[in-house]
Amino acid sequence: MxxxxxxxxxxxxxxxxxxxxxxxxxxxxxxxxxxxxPAAVRQLGAASAGRSREEMPTTWRGISGGHPDVVRGWHREMTRREKLEEKHPELAGDRRPVLAHEGVFEGRPLRSGDALVPAVAKATFGTSETTRPAAGGAR
Known part of the structure; x- marks a missing residue:
């Protein structure tokens, strides 16, 4: 049939x-x-997690100067994203506060809870080890 x-x-x-x-x-x-x-076309298996937190606006211009429709739309999308992240925590990413994101930390921001000395050494010198001169070092 x-x-x-x-x-x-x-x-x-x-x-x-x-x-x-x-x-x-x-x-x-x-x-x-x-x-x-003709039968209606059905597209199965397509899913989208929506926009990530990094893609959401963070400035007044990003929400069109506070236009009510834009704010309402972003609020709806952010609420949807929060529910998705509650259900699937692997989509949430790193939610720790950023302590430094400029200069040597531009490519990889320093976040709360990171080991400070190795992170600074790696960002500054390209190594995670900190070297200190020996007492009475060679001359």
Missing amino acids: ILYDLRCTAGHRFEAGLPSMFADNPDCPCGAGTSRV
């Missing part, structure tokens, strides 16, 4: 199962003749 979408000359739409693609179209329950119509 093959399911087909059909439309009668009176405008009624319905589905009918036909034994083959060569079978004649059945009449509509109202008695009018029918013709086949």
Whole structure:
């Protein structure tokens, strides 16, 4: 059986199962003749997590100077994102506060809870080890 979408000359739409693609179209329950119509396209398996927190506006200009419709839309989207992150914490990313994000920390911000000395050494000198001169070092 093959399911087909059909439309009668009176405008009624319905589905009918036909034994083959060569079978004649059945009449509509109202008695009018029918013709086949293209089925609606269904796209399955497409999902989106929406915009990440980094893509959401953080400035007055980003919300069009506080325009009520823009603020309402962003609020709706942020609420949706928070619910998604509650359900799937792996999407939340690192939510710790950023302590430094400029200069040597531009590529990788320093966040609360990071080990300060190794992070500064790596950002400044390219190594995570801190070296101190030995007491009475070589001359």
